[in-house]
Amino acid sequence: MTVRVRLAPSPTGTLHIGTARTAVFNWLFARHQNGKFLLRIEDTDKERSKPEFTQNILDGLRWLGLDWDEEPVIQSERIEAHKQAISQLLAQGLAYRCYASEQELDAMREAQKASGRPPRYDNRHRHLSGEEEEAYRAEGREAVIRFRIDDEATIVWTDLVRGPMQWRGADLGGDMVIARRAPANTVGDPLYNLVVVVDDAAMAISHVIRGEDHISNTAKQLLLYEALGLNCPSFAHTPLILNPEGRKLSKRDGVTSISDFRAMGYTAEALANYMTLLGWSVPEGTEERFTLREAAEVFSFDRVNKAGAKFDWDKLNWLNSQVLHGWSPAELLSAVEPLWQKQGWIVNDPLWANDLAVLLGPSLTLIEDGVTQAKPFFEEPPLEEDGLKQLDQAGARPALQALLSALELNAWDGLDVERAQTLLKDAAASAEVKKGVLMKSLRAALLGRLQGPDLITTWALLARLGHDRQRLRRCL
Numbered sequence: 001m002t003v004r005v006r007l008a009p010s011p012t013g014t015l016h017i018g019t020a021r022t023a024v025f026n027w028l029f030a031r032h033q034n035g036k037f038l039l040r041i042e043d044t045d046k047e048r049s050k051p052e053f054t055q056n057i058l059d060g061l062r063w064l065g066l067d068w069d070e071e072p073v074i075q076s077e078r079i080e081a082h083k084q085a086i087s088q089l090l091a092q093g094l095a096y097r098c099y100a101s102e103q104e105l106d107a108m109r110e111a112q113k114a115s116g117r118p119p120r121y122d123n124r125h126r127h128l129s130g131e132e133e134e135a136y137r138a139e140g141r142e143a144v145i146r147f148r149i150d151d152e153a154t155i156v157w158t159d160l161v162r163g164p165m166q167w168r169g170a171d172l173g174g175d176m177v178i179a180r181r182a183p184a185n186t187v188g189d190p191l192y193n194l195v196v197v198v199d200d201a202a203m204a205i206s207h208v209i210r211g212e213d214h215i216s217n218t219a220k221q222l223l224l225y226e227a228l229g230l231n232c233p234s235f236a237h238t239p240l241i242l243n244p245e246g247r248k249l250s251k252r253d254g255v256t257s258i259s260d261f262r263a264m265g266y267t268a269e270a271l272a273n274y275m276t277l278l279g280w281s282v283p284e285g286t287e288e289r290f291t292l293r294e295a296a297e298v299f300s301f302d303r304v305n306k307a308g309a310k311f312d313w314d315k316l317n318w319l320n321s322q323v324l325h326g327w328s329p330a331e332l333l334s335a336v337e338p339l340w341q342k343q344g345w346i347v348n349d350p351l352w353a354n355d356l357a358v359l360l361g362p363s364l365t366l367i368e369d370g371v372t373q374a375k376p377f378f379e380e381p382p383l384e385e386d387g388l389k390q391l392d393q394a395g396a397r398p399a400l401q402a403l404l405s406a407l408e409l410n411a412w413d414g415l416d417v418e419r420a421q422t423l424l425k426d427a428a429a430s431a432e433v434k435k436g437v438l439m440k441s442l443r444a445a446l447l448g449r450l451q452g453p454d455l456i457t458t459w460a461l462l463a464r465l466g467h468d469r470q471r472l473r474r475c476l
């Protein structure tokens with residue numbers, strides 16, 4: 001059997017982390033099995049679907065490295081096939097028109113609620129006679145089309161993640177609407193469960209891999225496969241992504257769309273790695289840091305957890321820092337230089353930029369850190385509280401003055417470690433302070449604060465622009 005899986009996003013919003021994680025599992029399984037990973041754009045909600053969301057979803061998948069096979073299927077272009085399936089069910093007596101009005105359905109649900117029963121459609125129009133139907137039509141009522149669900153039915157399947165599953169027909173809410181309200185003798189817009197079944201069968205999907213919020217849909221869809229005489233795929237329901245408090249991750253949790261993570265400075269590699277770990281655990285003896293290709297080698301559903309996966313920012317940040325620390329200066333620069341340009345920071349010397357990338361690389365967690373941490377190399381930083389306090393230490397200013405005087409006496413092309421150490425030693429001696437005091441004070445003068453990257457390298461980089469003297473002068 002050829003494995004064919006699909007991601008079926010609705011373009012009603014940007015690519016959500018939950019959808020992207022579903023895409024990751026589909027992709028990993030397809031690649032592991034040498035199968036196909038397909039896309040179907042479920043754009044039948046005409047009001048909420050937007051071409052820019054389709055674009056955002058495709059861009060996001062591409063950016064993450066989730067390449068797909070074959071042209072994406074556009075669901076709205078398949079409406080005739082969907083309607084034909086509905087006509088088939090009507091002709092077989094497995095579906096029927098229901099004329100109950102919204103008010104009648106509301107009243108039915110209210111009565112159910114009042115008597116403590118769960119809301120469900122009571123199948124009231126399942127057996128209308130020809131005359132009754134005629135009478136409703138004469139009233140001008142439009143009908144939805146409902147698929148018959150036998151209360152006595154038992155639906156079973158073996159879920160690749162959750163094992164044996166069993167549902168009772170009685171728990172599916174009564175006969176299911178498969179087409180929206182439409183004038184007499186026409187078929188209205190087909191609805192989700194019906195179209196998914198028709199499309200998955202047409203695309204010869206072998207495995208449906210999706211979030212566990214679709215489990216009750218699976219029970220309904222299995223009944224439709226049977227009624228339409230179609231082959232059933234296998235199913236794998238992946239755990240939900242939870243926020244750190246253990247509730248389903250939602251818009252209220254802030255960043256949830258892939259383009260936002262990207263804008264925040266996460267790398268595609270770290271995010272894809274992290275999403276794989278959201279619900280899948282690596283085999284014994286395997287690193288938690290991997291590329292998608294590496295994960296695909298060993299991916300299997302028996303390592304997908306049943307329990308929800310809590311979103312852990314620290315872990316994502318750790319993975320991102322690991323990816324960034326592995327980047328070469330050139331890779332780093334290709335990511336940060338465009339951001340520097342946006343700040344109006346111009347680099348004239350590629351070697352200088354390279355050295356700055358070497359300096360900052362090991363301390364980055366997000367790509368954005370390459371902007372915040374580079375800032376004092378382009379703009380004179382303000383003197384912060386801890387910096388000012390350091391400059392007020394006994395002997396600090398005289399020592400900086402001695403250093404400045406030595407610098408002004410000599411015009412070097414560069415400042416190597418050895419020369420820098422000698423300058424510091426001499427200046428400290430002449431001002432009679434400890435070298436440590438001078439070094440801290442120099443850091444305060446150059447960066448405005450006491451924290452930052454390696455002092456000598458920082459100094460050398462600023463010296464190449466002539467900024468070190470200027471920054472010393474303002475402190476004296």
Ligand code: GLU
Nearest residue numbers: 008009010042196210214
């Ligand atoms: N469009 C559906 C969704 O985004 C697809 C669900 C499915 O995979 O069947 O939730």
